[in-house]
Amino acid sequence: MEFENRDEYIIKKYQQDEETMIQLYVQWCSNHQIDPIALYQRAYPGQVQNESLLKAVEEKDQESIEISSDTLLEVLQMFGNDDLAFAVTEEIQKRSKR
Template identity: 45%
Template sequence: MDRKDIEKKVIENYQRDENMMILVFAQWCVNNDLNPESLYETAYPDQIKNPALKQSLELIVAKEESEHIPDQTVLSVLSLYGNDDLAYIVSEEIEKKSKKK
């Protein structure tokens, strides 16, 4: 593999992993009776039409069909990809949820 092929592969892997991060976020939202688009818009008002989020919304399942996604997992995945604003919004929702219990 030459340098260009390696760079292309790295970019493809990052994009695939980033899409997985968005899918984890969206499924976590559904599992917690939250609207992923609303939370995303709150964190990133300039990115309302995010194509990766739209694609992920087509892949999520009903919460009854989904595996449990721990709160810490979604926060870690968001932070790993530098989505600190979204992680902040998610942490606020987690705090609201814990106060209801």
């Protein structure tokens, strides 16, 4: 029983952390006038729409919180979103050339 509760806790904690990662990504995109859904689809063209991402976009707070590009890239890579981190890096490079 205790083992089952620990597993449930770990799964719940991971899901909460994943939601935070998505919210950071959406906020970063908003701060840089980037469509988070379009960028996500560019990174993962074969995937169906990500419900958590759609929810985060709908519920995004209008308050702007500054998120550094380095922080976002670290968080994305921590969750194994390497393709999305690559797409974000491309956007960063495009903007630095302007």
